[in-house]
Amino acid sequence: MTPLDHGAVAGESFPDAAGVASGSPTGSRSRRDKTTDLETAIDRYVPDGASVAFGGMGGRDPEAAAREIVRQEKSGLTVLDDARTTLFDIMVGAGCVDRYVGSWVGTSLISQGHNVRNAVENDVPHHLEMRDVSNFGSSLMFLAGAMDVPFVPTRSMLETDIPEHNPDIEVVEDPLGSGDDLALVPAATPDVAVIHVQRADRLGNAQIWGNVVNDHLKARAADRVVVTCEEVVPTETIQRHPELTKIPFYAVDAVVEVPFGSHPWHCYGYYYADLPFYREYGQRSRDREDFLDWLDEWVVPHEEYLERIGAERLATLERMEAQLNDLPPVDGDAEEEEGSR
Amino acid sequence: MTSRQHPAAVDEAEGRTPETLSGADIDYPVDVDRPHETAEDYSLTELLAVSAAHEIENGELAFIGVGMSLISGILAKHTRSPDCQLVTESGYVGSRPPGVVQSISDTVLGVDALFASNQFQIFTDNQRGLFDVGIIGAGQIDRYGNTNSTVVTGADGTYDHPKVRLPGSGGSNDIMTSCGRSVVMMRQDERAFTTDLDYRTAPGHLDGGDARERAGFRGDGPSAVITDMAIFRFDDDGEMVLSATHPGVGVDDVRAEVQWDLQVADDVSTTPEPTRGELAVLRAIDPTDTVLRGSDYIYEVGFEEWSERVMEQWKAFQDTQ
Numbered sequence: 003m004t005p006l007d008h009g010a011v012a013g014e015s016f017p018d019a020a021g022v023a024s025g026s027p028t029g030s031r032s033r034r035d036k037t038t039d040l041e042t043a044i045d046r047y048v049p050d051g052a053s054v055a056f057g058g059m060g061g062r063d064p065e066a067a068a069r070e071i072v073r074q075e076k077s078g079l080t081v082l083d084d085a086r087t088t089l090f091d092i093m094v095g096a097g098c099v100d101r102y103v104g105s106w107v108g109t110s111l112i113s114q115g116h117n118v119r120n121a122v123e124n125d126v127p128h129h130l131e132m133r134d135v136s137n138f139g140s141s142l143m144f145l146a147g148a149m150d151v152p153f154v155p156t157r158s159m160l161e162t163d164i165p166e167h168n169p170d171i172e173v174v175e176d177p178l179g180s181g182d183d184l185a186l187v188p189a190a191t192p193d194v195a196v197i198h199v200q201r202a203d204r205l206g207n208a209q210i211w212g213n214v215v216n217d218h219l220k221a222r223a224a225d226r227v228v229v230t231c232e233e234v235v236p237t238e239t240i241q242r243h244p245e246l247t248k249i250p251f252y253a254v255d256a257v258v259e260v261p262f263g264s265h266p267w268h269c270y271g272y273y274y275a276d277l278p279f280y281r282e283y284g285q286r287s288r289d290r291e292d293f294l295d296w297l298d299e300w301v302v303p304h305e306e307y308l309e310r311i312g313a314e315r316l317a318t319l320e321r322m323e324a325q326l327n328d329l330p331p332v333d334g335d336a337e338e339e340e341g342s343r
Numbered sequence: 344m345t346s347r348q349h350p351a352a353v354d355e356a357e358g359r360t361p362e363t364l365s366g367a368d369i370d371y372p373v374d375v376d377r378p379h380e381t382a383e384d385y386s387l388t389e390l391l392a393v394s395a396a397h398e399i400e401n402g403e404l405a406f407i408g409v410g411m412s413l414i415s416g417i418l419a420k421h422t423r424s425p426d427c428q429l430v431t432e433s434g435y436v437g438s439r440p441p442g443v444v445q446s447i448s449d450t451v452l453g454v455d456a457l458f459a460s461n462q463f464q465i466f467t468d469n470q471r472g473l474f475d476v477g478i479i480g481a482g483q484i485d486r487y488g489n490t491n492s493t494v495v496t497g498a499d500g501t502y503d504h505p506k507v508r509l510p511g512s513g514g515s516n517d518i519m520t521s522c523g524r525s526v527v528m529m530r531q532d533e534r535a536f537t538t539d540l541d542y543r544t545a546p547g548h549l550d551g552g553d554a555r556e557r558a559g560f561r562g563d564g565p566s567a568v569i570t571d572m573a574i575f576r577f578d579d580d581g582e583m584v585l586s587a588t589h590p591g592v593g594v595d596d597v598r599a600e601v602q603w604d605l606q607v608a609d610d611v612s613t614t615p616e617p618t619r620g621e622l623a624v625l626r627a628i629d630p631t632d633t634v635l636r637g638s639d640y641i642y643e644v645g646f647e648e649w650s651e652r653v654m655e656q657w658k659a660f661q662d663t664q
Contacts, residue, residue: 059433059462060409061448084462085513087446106513111410111445111633112641115510122508131503134493134544136516137432138466145463157470158517161558162543163493167502182559212453213434214461268450275445277633278646285642318650325657326441327453 030227031252035204040304043228043256044070047194053080055144055190055224056089057197057217060110062210062270064198065089066263066304067230072096073301082190084140084216088266088280091115094130095293096301103133103170103190105140112277113284117293126290133168135159139187141216146189147223155184195224197249198263200271200330202231203239206254209246211330212270221249230260232272243331262308262316271329274322276315361426363401369422371620372663373627378620385617386637387571389625390589391528392418393617394569395478398526399427403475406430406518411528412478413444414625414634421624421660430474432514434460441660442653443629451657466514470521472561477518478526479545482509483535486603487581488547488565490515490527496541505541512544519545524566531570536601548581555581573597574614578606587612630656 038046048054048071056064068089071079079099081090085106093099095117108115121130135143138158146154153172160183165171172186197217202208208229210217221227229249234257240247263269266276266283286292300307308316364370371378385393388411395415399405401424407416408431416429417440428437433447437457444451453459468474481490492515497506519525529535547565549555555564567586568575574587584606585597590613598605617625625635630652632640644652 059448060446061433061450085447085511104511106511108510119508122503123505132508132511134511136512137462137514138470138517139512141461141463141466157559157561158466158520160520160560161546161549161554162489162516163502164512164516164544167542211459212450213448213459215433215448216462218461219463267446268448270448270450270453274450276646277445277631277641278644278649281642315646318646322650322654323450325654325661326450 030206030255033205033251036206036254036257037204037234038256038258040067040070040230040258040260041074043258044074047226047228047256048076048079048196050076051078052193053082055082055192055195055220056086057195057199057215057220058264058267059085059215060087061213061268061275062198062215062264063087063089063267064196064230064263065265065267066260066307067196067198067228068093069301069307070304071098072297073303082143082192084137087115088283091117091287092297094118094121095127095287096297097127099130100128101131101133103135103143105135105137109284109287110280112281113287116284116287120290133170134164135168135171135187136164139164139171139185141219142187143190144216144219144223146187147191148219151189153186153188155186157182157184159185190223192220192224194226194228195220196228196230197221198230198260198269199249200231200269201233201235201239202229202254202257203235203237204257205237205251206249206257207237207240207247207251208249208254209240209243209330210248211246212327214248218248221253226255227253228256228258229254230258230263232261232263232269234259239332246330260304262311263304265311265316265319268323270323271327272323273316273319274326276319279311361402364423364425369620371624372421372660373620373623375619375623378618378623380619382617382619382622385622386635387589388635388637389617389622390614391569391571392625392635393621394574394614395526395528396422396621397615398478398567398569399424399476401426403427404430404436404473406432406469406474406477406514406522408432408479408514409444409447410480410634412480414629415478415528417443417628418621418625421628422621428457430465432462432465434462434465436460436465441628441657443634445633466517469517470561472521472523475523476526477522477524478528479515479518481515481527481529481545483537483540484527484529484568485537485540485547486583487549487551488527488568488577488583489540489543489549490519490545490547491540491542493542493544502542515545519547519562519564520560521562524563527565527568529568529570531572531597531600533600533602536603538602548577551581572600582606584608585611587614589614590616627656627659
C-alpha cells in the first residue's frame with residue numbers, strides 16, 4: 003500500500019491551529035478546517051486497493067459515501083467490518099471489493115444480499131473472499147487496532163469452525179495459567195474508515211446520537227478517517243455538548259456535509275429508514291441486468307440522488323423519525339431547555 | 344412520564360423479582376374483544392413468534408436480533424413480560440419499540456431505551472454473563488444444538504466456494520457462547536436438522552455431556568429450539584428432545600424432518616395456541632406485514648401508504664405508554 007496523500011484538503015486552516023504543538027500542520031491531529039466535498043474526500047482517501055471500514059450498521063451507514071466509491075469505480079478494496087447491508091452489496095455487485103473480513107452480510111429483513119451471494123458462489127462479477135468473525139470478534143479487531151496491539155483475546159468463537167477457516171484467528175491456552183482457551187482476534191488497521199454522523203464541526207469533532215456500534219473504535223484503528231455528517235456546525239455547538247463527541251478531531255482527516263447521507267437507512271434524530279426504497283434494491287439486485295440498471299439510475303452525484311428521491315419523500319422520513327426520537331440538542335435553542343426537563 | 348402500573352412493575356419497585364404475567368393479569372395494549380381467549384386463526388409464523396416470546400421471563404435481560412427474534416421480544420415486552428429488558432447488539436438496552444424493527448440500528452430501538460451504547464460494550468457485557476436469554480436464528484442445527492449460519496457447502500462446495508453463502512455469525516456465536524441460555528428459531532426441514540453441519544458457526548452443547556463446561560463457556564447454551572412445527576428442549580447430556588408439537592402436527596411429521604433418530608419426550612405436549620390478545624399485539628406491531636409475511640403486502644405497498652400505516656401504528660402504541 004502506498005502511503006496516502008497527507009496533504010491538506012480544501013479550506014483555510016483553523017485560526018488557532020498554531021496553538022497545538024503536536025501533529026503536523028496538515029495531519030489528522032492538527033486543528034484545521036477539514037471540510038471538503040464528497041468527491042474530493044473519496045478520491046483522496048480511498049485509493050484502489052485500500053482497506054476500508056464503514057460506520058453504522060443498518061442505521062447511520064455512510065451510504066452516500068459508498069455510492070461515491072462506486073461512482074469513482076474504485077477497485078481491489080478490502081472491507082474490514084462488522085455487519086454490512088446495502089452499501090456493501092452494491093459495492094460488491096459493482097466490482098469494487100475483493101475481500102471482506104467481518105461478521106454478517108445481507109441487505110435487510112426483506113431481502114438477501116444477492117450480489118454478495120453471486121460473488122462468493124458464482125464469481126460474478128469476480129470472486130469475493132470471505133473471512134468470518136463473530137460480532138464480538140469484529141468489535142475486538144477494531145479495539146486491538148485502536149490500542150495498537152497485535153490482538154485482543156476473547157471466549158467467543160472457541161469450539162467452532164470460525165478460527166478453522168479464518169487463519170488470522172489463533173486459539174491459545176491462557177499464557178497466565180488459568181488453563182482457559184482463548185481466541186486471539188488480530189488487530190484490524192484499515193487504511194481508511196468512512197463514518198456518517200449526525201453532526202461535526204469543521205475540525206472533525208464528530209457527534210453521534212443513539213447507538214455508536216463500533217464507530218469510535220474504527221475511527222481510532224484506521225490510518226485515515228473521513229467523516230460525513232448531516233450538518234457541519236460551529237465548534238461552540240460541539241462545546242455545549244462535548245459528551246456527544248464520539249470521535250474527536252485528532253482522529254479525523256476530512257469532514258463532508260452530506261444531508262441524508264445514510265438514506266435509505268435511518269439517521270437517529272434526523273430521518274427514518276426508507277423501506278420501500280431498499281425493498282426495490284433487494285428486488286432489482288436479484289438479476290444482474292436489473293442490478294446494472296439500478297446502478298445507472300442511482301449511482302449519481304448525491305445532490306442528484308436526493309432530487310430523484312424527492313423532497314416530499316425525504317420530508318416524510320424526517321417526520322417519521324420526529325415521531326420517535328428528538329432531534330439533537332442545538333446550541334442555545336430554547337427547545338433544548340424545555341426538552342432537558 | 345406516566346406508565347401503566349403492571350403488577351410486575353409494582354413487584355420490581357419493591358425489590359421483588361417480577362413474575363411473568365398470565366391470563367387476566369396481562370394488560371394488552373390493543374383494543375380486542377376477549378383478549379385472554381384462544382385465537383381462532385393464526386399462521387405458523389405467528390405461532391412461532393408467540394412461542395419464542397414465551398421463552399422470555401419477566402424481569403430478564405433478553406438479547407435479541409433482527410426479524411422473528413425481535414418481534415418475539417417486543418411481543419413479550421408488550422404482554423407477559425413487561426419488565427423484561429431488550430438488549431440489541433448495535434448498542435440499545437431497555438427499548439420499548441412501538442413497532443417492528445427493520446434493522447439492528449432501527450431508530451425505533453431508541454424509544455424508551457435505558458442505554459444507548461455500542462457493540463463492543465454490549466458483547467463485553469454478554470461475555471461477562473450479564474444477560475439472561477438470547478434468541479438467535481440459524482440455517483442448520485445438529486442434535487446437540489450446534490448451529491450453522493455461515494455456509495451450506497453442498498456436495499462439491501467449499502467454505503470459499505459454497506453452494507449457498509449465508510449471512511454469517513452476526514451475534515449468534517457470541518450469544519450461544521456466553522448468554523445465560525439461548526433459544527434457536529428456525530424452519531423445520533430435513534436438510535436443516537442435520538447429522539453433519541457444513542460449518543459450526545455457534546456452539547450448542549458441542550459433543551454433549553460436560554463439553555461446554557470443559558470449554559470454559561459461561562452460558563448454559565441452547566435451552567430450546569422453536570420451529571414452524573415443534574418445540575425442542577435438551578436433556579442432561581445436551582441432546583435435543585422433542586417437547587411439543589404445534590396443533591395439527593404429529594410426532595412422525597417432525598421425525599420426517601430430522602436426519603437423526605430423534606428423542607421424544609414421554610409427555611410430548613401440544614404447543615399452547617396464541618391468545619386473541621397476543622395475536623392482536625403481534626399484528627398491530629407489524630401493520631405492514633414486514634416480519635410475519637402472512638401476505639405479499641410488504642412487497643407491494645407504496646411509499647405513502649407504508650409511511651402512513653407505520654406512523655399510525657407508532658402513534659397508537661405510544662398513546663398507550
